Amino acid sequence: MRRLAFLLWLVLAAPALALDPSEMLADPELEARARALDHDIRCVKCQSEVVASSNADWAKDARRQIRELISDGASDAEVKQWFLDRYGEFVLMNPPKSGSTLALWLAGPAMLLTALLLGGAYIRRRAHAEDPAGDTALSEAEEARLREILKD
Amino acid sequence: MVTEFGHFALVLAFCVAIIQMVVPMWGAYRRDARLMAVAEPAATLQFVLTALAFGALTYAFVTSDFSLRLVVLNSHSAKPMLYKISGTWGNHEGSMLLWVLIVTLFGAMAAWFGGNLPPTLRARVLSVQSAIGVAFFAFILFTSNPFLRLAVPPFDGQDLNPLLQDPGLAFHPPFLYLGYVGLSMAFSFAVAALIEGRVDAAWGRWVRPWTLAAWVFLTIGIALGSWWAYYELGWGGFWFWDPVENASFMPWLLAAALLHSAIVVEKREVLKSWTILLAILAFGFSLTGTFIVRSGLLTSVHAFANDPERGVFILAILAFFTGGALTLFSIRASAMEAKGVFSVVSRESALVANNILLAVSCFVVFVGTMWPLVAEMLFDRKLSVGAPFFDAAFPPFMLILGIILPVGAMLPWKRARLGRAVHSLRFAFVLALAIAGLVWAMQSGRSLLGPVGVFLAAWIVAGAAVDLWSRTGRGGSVARLFRLPRADWGRAVAHGGLGLTMLGICGLTAWQTEDIRVAQIGVPFEVGGYEFTLSDVRRAQGPNYLATQGVVDVRKNGRQVSVLTPEKRVYPVAQMPTTEAAIDYNLARDVYVVIGDPQQDGGWAVRVYIKPLTNWIWIGCGLMSLGGLLSLSDRRFRVAAGARKPRAGAVPAE
Numbered sequence: 001m002r003r004l005a006f007l008l009w010l011v012l013a014a015p016a017l018a019l020d021p022s023e024m025l026a027d028p029e030l031e032a033r034a035r036a037l038d039h040d041i042r043c044v045k046c047q048s049e050v051v052a053s054s055n056a057d058w059a060k061d062a063r064r065q066i067r068e069l070i071s072d073g074a075s076d077a078e079v080k081q082w083f084l085d086r087y088g089e090f091v092l093m094n095p096p097k098s099g100s101t102l103a104l105w106l107a108g109p110a111m112l113l114t115a116l117l118l119g120g121a122y123i124r125r126r127a128h129a130e131d132p133a134g135d136t137a138l139s140e141a142e143e144a145r146l147r148e149i150l151k152d
Numbered sequence: 153m154v155t156e157f158g159h160f161a162l163v164l165a166f167c168v169a170i171i172q173m174v175v176p177m178w179g180a181y182r183r184d185a186r187l188m189a190v191a192e193p194a195a196t197l198q199f200v201l202t203a204l205a206f207g208a209l210t211y212a213f214v215t216s217d218f219s220l221r222l223v224v225l226n227s228h229s230a231k232p233m234l235y236k237i238s239g240t241w242g243n244h245e246g247s248m249l250l251w252v253l254i255v256t257l258f259g260a261m262a263a264w265f266g267g268n269l270p271p272t273l274r275a276r277v278l279s280v281q282s283a284i285g286v287a288f289f290a291f292i293l294f295t296s297n298p299f300l301r302l303a304v305p306p307f308d309g310q311d312l313n314p315l316l317q318d319p320g321l322a323f324h325p326p327f328l329y330l331g332y333v334g335l336s337m338a339f340s341f342a343v344a345a346l347i348e349g350r351v352d353a354a355w356g357r358w359v360r361p362w363t364l365a366a367w368v369f370l371t372i373g374i375a376l377g378s379w380w381a382y383y384e385l386g387w388g389g390f391w392f393w394d395p396v397e398n399a400s401f402m403p404w405l406l407a408a409a410l411l412h413s414a415i416v417v418e419k420r421e422v423l424k425s426w427t428i429l430l431a432i433l434a435f436g437f438s439l440t441g442t443f444i445v446r447s448g449l450l451t452s453v454h455a456f457a458n459d460p461e462r463g464v465f466i467l468a469i470l471a472f473f474t475g476g477a478l479t480l481f482s483i484r485a486s487a488m489e490a491k492g493v494f495s496v497v498s499r500e501s502a503l504v505a506n507n508i509l510l511a512v513s514c515f516v517v518f519v520g521t522m523w524p525l526v527a528e529m530l531f532d533r534k535l536s537v538g539a540p541f542f543d544a545a546f547p548p549f550m551l552i553l554g555i556i557l558p559v560g561a562m563l564p565w566k567r568a569r570l571g572r573a574v575h576s577l578r579f580a581f582v583l584a585l586a587i588a589g590l591v592w593a594m595q596s597g598r599s600l601l602g603p604v605g606v607f608l609a610a611w612i613v614a615g616a617a618v619d620l621w622s623r624t625g626r627g628g629s630v631a632r633l634f635r636l637p638r639a640d641w642g643r644a645v646a647h648g649g650l651g652l653t654m655l656g657i658c659g660l661t662a663w664q665t666e667d668i669r670v671a672q673i674g675v676p677f678e679v680g681g682y683e684f685t686l687s688d689v690r691r692a693q694g695p696n697y698l699a700t701q702g703v704v705d706v707r708k709n710g711r712q713v714s715v716l717t718p719e720k721r722v723y724p725v726a727q728m729p730t731t732e733a734a735i736d737y738n739l740a741r742d743v744y745v746v747i748g749d750p751q752q753d754g755g756w757a758v759r760v761y762i763k764p765l766t767n768w769i770w771i772g773c774g775l776m777s778l779g780g781l782l783s784l785s786d787r788r789f790r791v792a793a794g795a796r797k798p799r800a801g802a803v804p805a806e
Contacts, residue, residue: 019668020668020748020749021668021670021751021757022670022751022752024668042536042538048395048538050538050539052387053385053389089533089534089535090534091536092535093536093537093539093541094538094540094541095523095535095536095541099531099533100527100531100533101535104519104523104527104537105541107519108512108513108515108519108545108549111512111515111516112508112512115508116508119504119505119507119508123494123496123500123501123504124496126422126493126494126500127495127496129490129493142270146353149268149354
């Protein structure tokens with residue numbers, strides 16, 4: 001049983017842990033750029049993970065590819081373009097600010113503006129409203145009940 | 153036998169739920185007290201029956217009854233007891249049973265503590281709550297029955313996903329569900345009020361404790377989940393903007409907005425229809441969250457039942473409840489007449505601003521989460537919306553919120569003078585600015601994020617302190633400070649907690665150091681002022697896993713700080729590896745060490761992170777929850793919730 005456990009340990013204990021030192025570039029500046037890019041490229045084989053954190057083989061290959069391109073003098077934009085050309089927009093974690101995606105980027109500010117206008121109008125209305133004192137929304141019995149509750 | 157008993161209890165609970173859904177609603181319509189009175193015992197009975205069913209399932213897990221399909225798929229006889237128990241809800245069917253158990257629990261509590269509600273309102277609330285129960289009972293019984301047997305039981309099970317075998321994650325789902333489902337109470341109150349056609353101050357007071365409790369549970373649940381991700385996933389991330397995380401975050405944001413707007417309803421009788429709408433939407437987002445996790449519609453690391461049939465069922469539930477409630481809202485909202493009058497500068501306006509910021513930030517998260525679907529359906533573009541989008545689009549709202557929060561909290565109701573609030577906060581502002589300036593000068597030309605985070609934290613915490621002190625009146629004293637209502641303390645503590653969470657997030661993001669290298673055994677290396685030595689790598693065996701364990705000696709200026717033992721585990725039954733980071737926790741920073749693979753030419757891959765201020769993220773969440781609980785234990789809620797004698801334990805939903 002112990003032998004079996006040891007064999008199992010040898011076989012199964014091999015899985016890689018995201019970025020491995022052997023993958024890294026020697027130049028710390030280039031490596032830093034590559035690490036940043038690792039967070040912008042999505043692992044297309046995984047579920048909503050970036051290649052920086054994924055253990056999948058595809059992510060490993062992608063990390064290697066990023067480093068190869070950078071070593072060959074590619075700019076960050078060129079690296080992203082390389083992936084974009086081959087895997088489509090799905091591979092970029094940050095949707096481009098163009099075309100229909102512009103709507104995504106503008107949705108927040110537009111909504112804030114709308115909400116501010118509506119909220120502002122509401123507040124102005126309340127500020128100029130008549131104070132409806134003496135309104136009889138509650139019946140007498142209810143008033144008594146409310147008083148009793150609030151008194152406690 | 154126990155299993156069949158549990159199954160039977162579940163079917164019976166379903167029947168009781170149907171009765172509780174129909175009879176009291178009819179009774180409230182007919183003003184028939186006898187019919188309305190059905191609701192109370194039915195709610196209790198429903199809860200007891202569901203608890204028995206849940207107990208039966210737990211029993212099957214604890215005794216490793218491998219004739220049950222669910223137990224075979226998610227358990228193993230060698231699993232530690234804690235995870236046998238938590239395995240009950242660590243899967244789709246069991247978690248749905250937990251969900252519906254909590255629905256009935258909240259319903260029962262509304263019955264027990266709702267003595268003060270007008271009878272028709274109470275009957276309608278319980279009826280709506282039971283309708284939610286009916287939908288989920290049907291969902292469980294018809295699509296996800298946990299009590300299915302196997303004709304030929306195997307000798308052992310297939311084990312629980314090892315990532316879930318962790319104390320943090322054992323309690324993450326129950327808290328999250330308590331939060332999600334807690335919002336169903338606010339929803340039931342909102343729908344009942346729409347049917348009644350009346351929303352007044354008392355309604356605001358009744359609905360607030362439930363919202364507050366739900367929000368507290370959501371806060372704890374989300375914090376547990378993010379803490380778990382931090383120490384378990386092996387690179388110390390705490391939030392990934394994953395669709396499922398967003399699904400829990402959206403109800404949290406709306407619940408936060410709701411519990412603030414309910415104050416306005418209670419104190420001033422304005423913002424009524426908006427509050428009703430928020431209550432409907434908050435629960436709608438809870439259902440959306442359930443839908444996202446269980447339909448596989450959006451790809452997520454969390455998805456655990458990618459079954460279109462179930463997805464359609466939950467979508468139908470979602471459409472029925474939110475759609476129905478919103479239709480009702482559109483018909484009845486005009487009946488909610490605002491009463492209070494307030495000037496432009498007032499606490500009411502500040503709370504409107506709070507609601508705008510929280511609701512719009514929730515909208516941003518929603519749009520970002522759903523955009524891949526929209527883009528694919530409308531524009532035929534398959535794209536991803538990941539962390540970079542949310543990191544750019546979400547924080548500005550929190551920044552504005554953080555800046556106006558201390559001022560807003562100081563403003564009195566009805567009519568305020570801005571100059572006065574700003575005047576009493578001037579020291580807090582100068583203090584925050586000074587600390588942030590100091591931090592800015594000390595860091596070597598990096599981003600603005602760190603100093604901004606420090607400024608916000610100091611400003612909010614100092615602002616909360618000033619707010620609390622100002623409540624003691626002119627020439628306040630410490631003794632008077634402790635006699636303040638607990639709601640005042642709750643507000644200050646929760647706001648301070650928010651500030652500290654912001655501090656942790658900004659500090660970690662701005663100042664973390666990462667180092668990945670090959671470490672030779674016995675050869676020291678330096679990261680961020682600490683000296684690390686991998687002194688040994690050994691084999692270890694756990695109850696149901698095998699591990700490679702590194703021993704890392706951490707020193708600073710020659711003095712030993714800690715000996716860390718990061719592990720790489722393999723669970724043979726589940727055939728899955730996990731990394732167990734070793735962390736030296738500290739308020740100023742965490743030292744985070746992960747061991748990787750052996751290298752070809754000797755040595756081991758080792759990752760070291762220095763993560764400044766990280767723990768403040770969760771300390772802040774803890775304080776937010778504590779603030780919520782303090783507020784919940786305030787006298788007026790104990791009274792409003794129906795406990796006439798102020799007993800300590802009589803707080804609803806604690």
